[in-house]
Amino acid sequence: MEKIRxxxxxxxxxxxxxxxxIWKWIKxxxxxxxxDLKTEYYDLGLVRRNETDDxxxxxxxxxxxxxxxxxxxxxxxxxxxxxxxxxxxxxWKSPNGxxxxxxxxxxxxxxxxxxxxxxxxxxxxxxxxxxxxxxxxVYKNSEMKVPEGAKAELVVTDRDGRETRQLIHSFDTxxxxxxxxxNLDASIASFARCAFRYAVDxxxxxxFAAKDTISKTYDHRFKDIWAEIYENEYKAxxxxxxxxxxxxxxxxxxxxxxxxxxxxxxACKNYDGDVMSDMLATAYGSLAMMTSVLVSPTGAYEYExxxxxxxxxxxxxxxxxxxSTNSVATIYAWTGAFRKxxxxxxIPELCAFADRLEKACVxxxxxxxxxxxxxxxxxxxDKRKVSTREFLKAVAERM
Ligand code: NAP
Ligand code: MG
Numbered sequence: 236m237e238k239i240r241x242x243x244x245x246x247x248x249x250x251x252x253x254x255x256x257i258w259k260w261i262k263x264x265x266x267x268x269x270x271d272l273k274t275e276y277y278d279l280g281l282v283r284r285n286e287t288d289d290x291x292x293x294x295x296x297x298x299x300x301x302x303x304x305x306x307x308x309x310x311x312x313x314x315x316x317x318x319x320x321x322x323x324x325x326x327w328k329s330p331n332g333x334x335x336x337x338x339x340x341x342x343x344x345x346x347x348x349x350x351x352x353x354x355x356x357x358x359x360x361x362x363x364x365x366x367x368x369x370x371x372x373v374y375k376n377s378e379m380k381v382p383e384g385a386k387a388e389l390v391v392t393d394r395d396g397r398e399t400r401q402l403i404h405s406f407d408t409x410x411x412x413x414x415x416x417x418n419l420d421a422s423i424a425s426f427a428r429c430a431f432r433y434a435v436d437x438x439x440x441x442x443f444a445a446k447d448t449i450s451k452t453y454d455h456r457f458k459d460i461w462a463e464i465y466e467n468e469y470k471a472x473x474x475x476x477x478x479x480x481x482x483x484x485x486x487x488x489x490x491x492x493x494x495x496x497x498x499x500x501x502a503c504k505n506y507d508g509d510v511m512s513d514m515l516a517t518a519y520g521s522l523a524m525m526t527s528v529l530v531s532p533t534g535a536y537e538y539e540x541x542x543x544x545x546x547x548x549x550x551x552x553x554x555x556x557x558x559s560t561n562s563v564a565t566i567y568a569w570t571g572a573f574r575k576x577x578x579x580x581x582i583p584e585l586c587a588f589a590d591r592l593e594k595a596c597v598x599x600x601x602x603x604x605x606x607x608x609x610x611x612x613x614x615x616x617d618k619r620k621v622s623t624r625e626f627l628k629a630v631a632e633r634m
Contacts, residue, residue, distance in 0.1 A: 238271040239588055242580040245572050246298045247274035248330075248537075250308030251281055252544035256552060257562045257623060258308045261569060264627045265634070269588060270573070275302065279330050281311045281321050289327045296337035300535050303579055306572035307334075307539040308565065331539075335369050338531040339422075341429035342367050343500070344512050344541055345526050346519035347563060349600045351615035355518045361498030363515055366433065367508025368426045371418035374505055378414040381406050387413045418453075420460060425532040427461045430502045431469040431480070433530055440479045443502040444488035457504065458482055516541065523561035523608050528571055538571035540564030559607035560623045563596050566630070595633040604629045 249258060266272055277295035284291055299305035311317055312329040335342070345364040348354075381387055387403040403413055427443075434441040443461055445454040465473075465480050473480055483491070485507055492501060503511055516525045525541035541564060548558040570589035577585030600609060603618040610620040621629065 236269070238269060239582070239584045240271050241273040241576065241585065242582065243302055243304075243576060244273040244275045245576055246295060246302050246305035246537075247276045248279045248295050248299075248305060248307035248310075249276065250279055250310040250544065252309075252311065252546055252549035253552060253558065253560050254309040254540070254542075254544045254565060255280060256549070257560060257565055260624060260627055261562060261566055264624075264631050265566065265592060266569060268631075269634070270585070279307070279310050281313065281317065281323070281327075284310075284327055284330070285321060285323050288324070289333070292327075292330045292333045293337065296334040296537075299334070299537050300338060300531065300533070303535045304572050304576045305535075305537040306568050307537055308568075309540060309542060309544045311544055334537060335529060338529055338535060338537065339425050340369070340529040340531040340535075340537070341426050341433075342369055342508075343433055343528050343530060344516070346516065347524045347526060347567060347597070348519070349524075349597050349609075351601060351603075351613040351618070352520040352524070352609060353614060354520065356493060358494065359497040359519070361496060362519070363492065363495070363497045364433075364437075364439065364500045365508055365512045365515055366426075366430045366500055366502040367512060368423070368503065368505045370422040370426070370505065372416050372505040373414070376414050376416045378412065381411050381413055383408070383410045385410075389415070416453075418456075420456070423457055423460045424464060426502070427464045428468070428532045429530045430500065431465065431473075432532075432534065434478060434480070434500055435469065435472050435476065437500070438476050438478060440481075440499040441502060442488055442491075442499060443480070443482050444485040444507070445482075445504055446485050448484060454504075512541075520612055521561070521608050523606075524563055526564055526567045526571065536572070536575050538568040538575075540568055557622045559610075559620060559626075561606040561608050562623060562627060563600075566596055567593060591634060592630070595630045598633045599626065599629045602629075602633075 249255060275298055277291055279292055279295060310330045313323055313326045318326050343364050343366050345362040348362060383406055386405045389401045389403055391399045430441055445457050447455040447458045516522050522542045527539050527541040529537040545560050548560045552558050570593050574586045574589040603615050604621055605613060605618060606626055607620050610618055
């Protein structure tokens, strides 16, 4: 068989621990035999980030914007323990945070569905994709304790020094707490454009929900910006594709999601997205089956698995023990990137390869061959737990 030729390279962002091991095996067993792989390689493993004072992360994100498609392995976000373990010069920031800030992107997460692993909500037949706004609100807050007898105010000082004040609360009878949060029109607009573009791309209906009845200025601003961008830039395309955009209150959205059959995109403000994506991941079955893609408002894509570096399994691997780590979400990061690269460069064989590889993963699991995490969940009568490498080989056989 002749290998599939690529035109533009993928931006390849390597990572850490067990997922770094799996990364290499996926390439060796499932990609390189079939594709004449072209990548621009960036090593985001913690050792290399430390050596380059984290410049490699910045450069990889810039390359993602330049080439338009990147695929990323999970990476360690350093904490105090990691600073010691890797003898770091500094507690480097989360690579995902750095990449997201440079690409100004929105993260979309969708579960991979397979027979035998049934969602906890029986009506869910298709994946629900969560789009989470990744800037501001409570994640960039300022908060204080307030003593009894004090008064808290919002003060905005304009460019010329003029102040606008509004009372938050007079703490006459009890001490308490206050919190200041913000967002930016530009960031809300980027978020909206990423979501509308992704809905068009994947031909799915898009929901957006906030709490504008209670938050009449803050949340209402989100609703208005989204409505304006939809009307002016996307309405015609949506109508042509027969998909819908609708806004509803967050509590109504939650109720509708539970009653739904899935198969749509649910855009959430930052905090709602944080909470609801964990709820959806669990309700669909396993974090190891959750895909993730960061989409920039200019149309650049960075694909990855939603899970981390699976540290516990890595230490077993280092001890020479066989692990049973699920590689499916990492494989889907590669297939997502190949499919998008194939679309951009007009290489239908690359898109077809992505489809075939995904189907082979699903077939393998539905044939009862699976890693330990899924073995615990699967309702299939004949199931077998296999090692990380055995799983990859079983997928290759089905390709
Ligand atoms: P994690 O790597 O997602 O793993 C948490 C647990 O979930 C694992 O111990 C394992 O459970 C299970 N699990 C996750 N992925 C799995 C897979 N593919 N196959 C089988 N089981 C899987 O999260 P963490 O342990 O909290 O974080 C480890 C490191 O990853 C941290 O340094 C963190 O900074 C980093 N991280 C990176 C990203 C990213 O790059 N996007 C995201 C999250 C975390 P059992 O041990 O019970 O088998
Ligand atoms: Mg969360």
